[in-house]
Amino acid sequence: MSIPYSADLYQAVLPGGMVTFMQLFETYYGSGIAQQVTGVQITVTPAGSGTPLLGPTGTGVTSGDGMTFSYQWFPPVGTPPGDCLVTWSATGQNGTVTYTQAVTVAAPPSPTPAPGVYATAVQYQAETGDEYTPVSRVQIALRRASETIDRNMIGAAYTVDADQMPTDPGVIDVFMRATCAQAEFDLALNDPAHVKSQFTSTNVGGVSLTRAAGAQMQIFPPLAPRAAQILHTVGALPGAPLLGW
Numbered sequence: 001m002s003i004p005y006s007a008d009l010y011q012a013v014l015p016g017g018m019v020t021f022m023q024l025f026e027t028y029y030g031s032g033i034a035q036q037v038t039g040v041q042i043t044v045t046p047a048g049s050g051t052p053l054l055g056p057t058g059t060g061v062t063s064g065d066g067m068t069f070s071y072q073w074f075p076p077v078g079t080p081p082g083d084c085l086v087t088w089s090a091t092g093q094n095g096t097v098t099y100t101q102a103v104t105v106a107a108p109p110s111p112t113p114a115p116g117v118y119a120t121a122v123q124y125q126a127e128t129g130d131e132y133t134p135v136s137r138v139q140i141a142l143r144r145a146s147e148t149i150d151r152n153m154i155g156a157a158y159t160v161d162a163d164q165m166p167t168d169p170g171v172i173d174v175f176m177r178a179t180c181a182q183a184e185f186d187l188a189l190n191d192p193a194h195v196k197s198q199f200t201s202t203n204v205g206g207v208s209l210t211r212a213a214g215a216q217m218q219i220f221p222p223l224a225p226r227a228a229q230i231l232h233t234v235g236a237l238p239g240a241p242l243l244g245w
Contacts, residue, residue: 012104014135016077022070023088023099034067037090037097042071044103047083056089073103081107106135115163117146118175119183127180133187144192145182148221149175149231156236174234178227185224194221 013019025037040063043055054073063069069088086101113120121138125131130138159167166172186192231237 011102012106012134013073013075014106015075015079015081015108018072018074019103020070020072021086021088021101021103022068023101024068025088025090025092025097025099027093034065035092036066037092038066040069040088040090043087043089044073045085045087046080047085053079053084056087075105079105081105113142113165113176115165117143118149118165118172118179119146119177123176124180124183127177128184130184130187137187138183140192141183141187142179144221145179145186145224145227148182148186148223149179149227151220152223152228152231153236170234174230174236178230181226181230182224185227186221 011019011021021042024034025040027033027035039058040061041056041058042061043052043057045052053075061069061071069090082105084103084105086103088099088101090097113123119127119142121135121142124138124142133141158171161167166175228237
């Protein structure tokens with residue numbers, strides 16, 4: 001019995017990272033009834049390619065009951081980014097059973113910020129310890145956080161390059177830390193369109209929230225407390241104790 005079944009699972013992994021695949025082998029597709037299988041193998045193949053990145057192999061495939069199997073894949077650092085097909089195959093009571101899943105090898109985050117963005121996803125993770133938020137969301141948050149930092153830095157004087165990025169190592173570090181703090185705040189606030197602040201209260205799932213008067217009807221996104229602390233301490237905000245910008 002061959003079941004070319006897609007489990008509709010989507011996962012992503014960075015080169016040099018790890019992703020876990022799991023599969024339940026059923027008596028027939030959609031039955032929900034598990035069956036004992038043997039000879040389980042897994043293959044990972046790039047989309048549009050006939051050359052597997054992994055397998056077919058049974059080495060590393062584990063199971064506690066002979067029906068549900070798992071495999072941890074560690075794509076090497078040099079693995080090219082792109083979509084891949086994960087194929088599970090085994091021998092069941094009525095012959096060959098095959099399942100497929102999808103996985104995306106994501107492009108590694110840039111080690112340096114893009115023009116106009118003061119921190120990378122890697123720097124954000126190191127600064128905040130947040131390794132759970134998807135990198136795609138972090139990158140968007142960093143771009144918006146950089147815009148918030150720019151608005152609050154109007155009037156500050158510092159040397160920039162052709163892309164209007166700071167060149168002094170100390171200034172670069174301050175901008176990076178403040179941007180990471182702002183992105184963390186924005187992600188926790190969960191108001192990317194800056195709409196929630198236009199309302200005095202909200203009710204979601206039976207939970208009522210009322211905003212303080214100072215947080216209502218703001219024209220611009222608020223500056224994160226920790227970002228403000230970082231910029232204030234080095235003298236980048238009005239009333240700061242230090243000068244040198």
